[in-house]
Amino acid sequence: xxxxxxxxxxxxxxxxxxxxxxxxxxxxxxxxxxxxxxxxxxxxxxxxxxxxxxxxxxxxxxxxxxxxxxxxxxxxxxxxxxxxxxxxxxxxxxxxxxxxxxxxxxxxxxxxxxxxxxxxxxxxxxxxxxxxxxxxxxxxxxxxxxxxxxxxxxxxxxxxxxxxxxxxxxxxxxxxxxxxxxxxxxxxxxxxxxxxxxxxxxxxxxxxxxxxxxxxxxxxxxxxxxxxxxxxxxxxxxxxx
Amino acid sequence: xxxxxxxxxxxxxxxxxxxxxxxxxxxxxxxxxxxxxxxxxxxxxxxxxxxxxxxxxxxxxxxxxxxxxxxxxxxxxxxxxxxxxxxxxxxxxxxxxxxxxxxxxxxxxxxxxxxxxxxxxxxxxxxxxxxxxxxxxxxxxxxxxxxxxxxxxxxxxxxxxxxxxxxxxxxxxxxxxxxxxxxxxxxxxxxxxxxxxxxxxxxxxxxxxxxxxxxxxxxxxxxxxxxxxxxxxxxxxxxxx
Amino acid sequence: xxxxxxxxxxxxxxxxxxxxxxxxxxxxxxxxxxxxxxxxxxxxxxxxxxxxxxxxxxxxxxxxxxxxxxxxxxxxxxxxxxxxxxxxxxxxxxxxxxxxxxxxxxxxxxxxxxxxxxxxxxxxxxxxxxxxxxxxxxxxxxxxxxxxxxxxxxxxxxxxxxxxxxxxxxxxxxxxxxxxxxxxxxxxxxxxxxxxxxxxxxxxxxxxxxxxxxxxxxxxxxxxxxxxxxxxxxxxxxxxx
Numbered sequence: 001x002x003x004x005x006x007x008x009x010x011x012x013x014x015x016x017x018x019x020x021x022x023x024x025x026x027x028x029x030x031x032x033x034x035x036x037x038x039x040x041x042x043x044x045x046x047x048x049x050x051x052x053x054x055x056x057x058x059x060x061x062x063x064x065x066x067x068x069x070x071x072x073x074x075x076x077x078x079x080x081x082x083x084x085x086x087x088x089x090x091x092x093x094x095x096x097x098x099x100x101x102x103x104x105x106x107x108x109x110x111x112x113x114x115x116x117x118x119x120x121x122x123x124x125x126x127x128x129x130x131x132x133x134x135x136x137x138x139x140x141x142x143x144x145x146x147x148x149x150x151x152x153x154x155x156x157x158x159x160x161x162x163x164x165x166x167x168x169x170x171x172x173x174x175x176x177x178x179x180x181x182x183x184x185x186x187x188x189x190x191x192x193x194x195x196x197x198x199x200x201x202x203x204x205x206x207x208x209x210x211x212x213x214x215x216x217x218x219x220x221x222x223x224x225x226x227x228x229x230x231x232x233x234x235x236x237x238x239x240x241x
Numbered sequence: 242x243x244x245x246x247x248x249x250x251x252x253x254x255x256x257x258x259x260x261x262x263x264x265x266x267x268x269x270x271x272x273x274x275x276x277x278x279x280x281x282x283x284x285x286x287x288x289x290x291x292x293x294x295x296x297x298x299x300x301x302x303x304x305x306x307x308x309x310x311x312x313x314x315x316x317x318x319x320x321x322x323x324x325x326x327x328x329x330x331x332x333x334x335x336x337x338x339x340x341x342x343x344x345x346x347x348x349x350x351x352x353x354x355x356x357x358x359x360x361x362x363x364x365x366x367x368x369x370x371x372x373x374x375x376x377x378x379x380x381x382x383x384x385x386x387x388x389x390x391x392x393x394x395x396x397x398x399x400x401x402x403x404x405x406x407x408x409x410x411x412x413x414x415x416x417x418x419x420x421x422x423x424x425x426x427x428x429x430x431x432x433x434x435x436x437x438x439x440x441x442x443x444x445x446x447x448x449x450x451x452x453x454x455x456x457x458x459x460x461x462x463x464x465x466x467x468x469x470x471x472x473x474x475x476x477x478x479x480x481x482x
Numbered sequence: 483x484x485x486x487x488x489x490x491x492x493x494x495x496x497x498x499x500x501x502x503x504x505x506x507x508x509x510x511x512x513x514x515x516x517x518x519x520x521x522x523x524x525x526x527x528x529x530x531x532x533x534x535x536x537x538x539x540x541x542x543x544x545x546x547x548x549x550x551x552x553x554x555x556x557x558x559x560x561x562x563x564x565x566x567x568x569x570x571x572x573x574x575x576x577x578x579x580x581x582x583x584x585x586x587x588x589x590x591x592x593x594x595x596x597x598x599x600x601x602x603x604x605x606x607x608x609x610x611x612x613x614x615x616x617x618x619x620x621x622x623x624x625x626x627x628x629x630x631x632x633x634x635x636x637x638x639x640x641x642x643x644x645x646x647x648x649x650x651x652x653x654x655x656x657x658x659x660x661x662x663x664x665x666x667x668x669x670x671x672x673x674x675x676x677x678x679x680x681x682x683x684x685x686x687x688x689x690x691x692x693x694x695x696x697x698x699x700x701x702x703x704x705x706x707x708x709x710x711x712x713x714x715x716x717x718x719x720x721x722x723x
Contacts, residue, residue, distance in 0.1 A: 278623045
């Protein structure tokens with residue numbers, strides 16, 4: 001399965017397109033030269049469905065741009081009145097400890113916002129392994145510390161509470177939903193201040209090519225407007241980006 | 242009609258009050274010496290109804306203060322499963338291309354937040370014509386680029402998606418609703434970090450005069466408090482601002 | 483009653499624990515060496531119920547860290563179509579004028595967000611008396627001015643409208659609810675960018691002791707991770723903080 005090939009990062013197959021998606025750093029570098037809205041427009045052009053997370057998923061950290069490949073986790077509510085199983089946290093930590101260079105963690109928390117699913121310890125674990133950032137369908141804490149580590153976190157806000165006793169780990173590296181978008185392990189994730197875009201591996205090459213065209217059209221428009229050209233005329237020549 | 246006189250910016254009539262509202266730059270300069278809460282208090286004093294947009298309309302750009310006269314647009318959802326009519330975008334662009342110095346664009350998007358109704362191209366078109374900012378009942382994108390142009394955008398948040406295929410243009414320069422306030426073309430709009438206030442043309446002179454009094458009372462209170470006067474005594478002399 | 487002892491700030495009794503909670507500046511200094519998430523974890527460890535305000539209560543000011551003892555006020559909607567009773571504002575102002583050093587004002591506004599319950603005048607009144615900040619279950623205004631005074635305000639957002647004619651004062655120094663947490667006068671309040679924690683006086687000493695242990699465990703983990711130790715092994719030795 002493609003998702004496994006991408007998430008392990010190094011393996012090759014005989015399909016050129018697939019080789020490209022496996023070349024993770026190259027894709028990340030190419031993506032980071034663009035901006036999220038250009039990838040969103042490109043995804044529209046090639047007819048993909050919802051690729052943008054909703055506006056409630058916002059950057060919490062000072063650093064706001066990140067690109068990487070989805071490594072996913074799903075949390076669910078802990079049952080009440082039961083001693084907390086500390087072994088849960090070993091599985092949760094494996095989100096970070098088994099990550100590889102170029103991964104970007106995305107955590108689905110079933111919408112709870114009474115505690116945090118990301119903090120400074122996971123950042124300390126994941127960052128040295130090459131984790132590019134974290135996106136939480138819920139809340140995060142320790143952001144001041146995380147800023148000192150120059151890491152990127154997007155979430156629905158901040159909350160000081162621990163997840164211990166409030167969340168159980170349901171799955172690692174299974175499909176999840178975050179910000180209204182379905183995310184499979186290995187999807188390309190790209191975030192900047194405008195939001196977050198999610199591109200399935202089989203569309204990465206096409207989306208990047210189109211997005212590079214979008215950026216070129218933006219520049220063409222900017223230059224023509226600076227020259228004083230009429231926007232309605234420009235729109236006839238090349239539709240407004 | 243007053244709204245037309247104001248929106249064209251230059252015409253005169255024989256009514257002194259109206260001459261004043263037509264003197265757009267003078268009103269803008271006078272407004273920018275005040276702050277939004279003072280205009281809100283003044284509007285209360287002269288008995289106007291809701292003039293403040295709700296707290297969900299927030300500044301997205303680094304620059305947060307703007308004053309200008311409403312130039313309005315209304316977007317509605319595009320019908321599904323229909324090829325997008327690119328001519329729509331000519332009408333949308335006319336929001337910017339037909340703007341005059343001192344306009345401030347306000348766009349009603351029927352509450353949708355799955356795509357953006359303001360971006361860098363409209364900013365590039367409108368700013369050289371003297372557009373003072375944009376307020377969106379919805380979301381905006383390209384804020385990093387817009388910041389470079391030193392422009393002001395208020396909205397309900399950011400979203401990377403294009404409006405193409407998601408919004409149709411319903412009207413330009415008709416009454417709209419944004420942030421819970423009804424806005425007519427030509428209304429004075431004033432925004433700072435505290436929020437956005439909307440003043441109909443026929444009340445601008447009275448509101449500005451009262452607001453100048455509010456600011457004077459603020460300063461009187463600040464000075465008296467610095468002198469160590471008792472706030473309850475001050476309140477008897479001049480009610481708390 | 484403990485709440486009265488704490489809120490008056492200076493009185494002593496024969497209970498060592500209580501003496502400590504009365505030593506307000508000492509508790510505040512000790513608290514400000516920690517961070518909110520550590521107090522939240524400590525409150526969990528000793529079995530307290532909800533101590534964290536929800537994620538909607540956010541810092542509005544540049545300065546975001548504050549600790550102090552709750553001085554509470556409750557506002558309710560003004561009845562419509564009735565001349566406003568200006569004497570209400572004398573009671574409202576007493577929130578500030580009767581505050582003592584180390585107080586932190588918390589105002590319950592019954593959820594209304596169409597006007598502000600905190601502004602520059604109350605800041606000017608309370609700050610010289612030693613008020614450490616304000617938390618509003620609602621909105622605040624004049625934040626640019628308040629920033630100049632180096633004061634801290636947390637709320638659900640900003641709104642330019644005055645409370646005059648929109649809020650009546652229901653009570654001062656009675657139990658209230660803010661951010662989903664019940665707050666009694668004299669509760670220790672501690673806020674930073676991660677959120678707000680509320681600790682009843684009888685638990686302050688235990689929570690601070692545990693929180694100091696949490697911070698120590700954080701540092702132990704940070705050092706061990708820097709040494710390259712396996713997080714799963716560390717978790718066996720000392721559970722993940």
